[in-house]
Amino acid sequence: MQGLSLKNVKISIKDVEKNKLIYDDFGEMLFTHFGVSGPIILSSSAHLIRYKEITKKLNENKIRLYIDFKPALSFEELDKRILRDFEEFKNKDFKNSLEKLLPQKLIPVIVDLSKISQYKKVNEITKEERKNLVELLKNFEVIINGFRPIEEAIVTAGGVSTKEINPKTMESKLVKGLYFAGEIIDVDGYTGGFNLQIAYSTGFVAGNS
Ligand SMILES: Cc1cc2nc3c(=O)[nH]c(=O)nc-3n(C[C@H](O)[C@H](O)[C@H](O)COP(=O)(O)OP(=O)(O)OC[C@H]3O[C@@H](n4cnc5c(N)ncnc54)[C@H](O)[C@@H]3O)c2cc1C
Numbered sequence: 001m002q003g004l005s006l007k008n009v010k011i012s013i014k015d016v017e018k019n020k021l022i023y024d025d026f027g028e029m030l031f032t033h034f035g036v037s038g039p040i041i042l043s044s045s046a047h048l049i050r051y052k053e054i055t056k057k058l059n060e061n062k063i064r065l066y067i068d069f070k071p072a073l074s075f076e077e078l079d080k081r082i083l084r085d086f087e088e089f090k091n092k093d094f095k096n097s098l099e100k101l102l103p104q105k106l107i108p109v110i111v112d113l114s115k116i117s118q119y120k121k122v123n124e125i126t127k128e129e130r131k132n133l134v135e136l137l138k139n140f141e142v143i144i145n146g147f148r149p150i151e152e153a154i155v156t157a158g159g160v161s162t163k164e165i166n167p168k169t170m171e172s173k174l175v176k177g178l179y180f181a182g183e184i185i186d187v188d189g190y191t192g193g194f195n196l197q198i199a200y201s202t203g204f205v206a207g208n209s
Pocket of ligand 1: 152153154155181182183184191192193194195196197199
């Protein structure tokens, strides 16, 4: 699925050992040569990296990403939608019946994971098989086993505490004549412009002061 970019998907990141939801979000993501990326994945990464015992959990395959490819539809609604498509394509092979529902790159993967033979005629697919297909599309599981290296990071958390900076001037409260701006300060936001805004605003104030 490398290069496949998805809009309007819902993701949940769970610690499956504790059955705990660590993060969920809705928006854009993409599949890359290494795994997954895109805005909602970057945001989830920021939460995940702070999760207790994360390295151990990742090594033990306890952290899973669940993608809902059709968040606007409930299980029942998606089942009905698939039924409608199946009715239209009833004499086709299963592998040729998902074109209206899914992006091209996703189809072979879903067909493979559905455990329904790709050559099965659509009118022979059982209700049980269809239910599994719906489950796969609403709860697509990806095992998360690591982060990308710091060199590829978009923003770094941590830095000079805001408690030690005068926000009106950006001057250090500890060292007179020393001013801070941008990444060096312990503030960080989600991807989408917040970090540039932090850099510009604090830079402007520090420069003027
Ligand atoms: C790939 C990528 C994508 C990003 N996308 C977004 C985004 O979409 N939205 C968003 O809000 N933020 C984004 N960011 C984050 C944003 O770019 C940074 O938060 C912001 O640029 C920080 O500004 P800064 O001036 O504090 O630091 P920097 O932009 O890192 O500037 C620091 C400068 O200091 C120079 N320098 C370092 N050491 C020395 C030295 N010893 N002497 C002289 N110069 C030195 C460096 O060369 C650099 O030019 C992205 C970052 C990356 C890496």
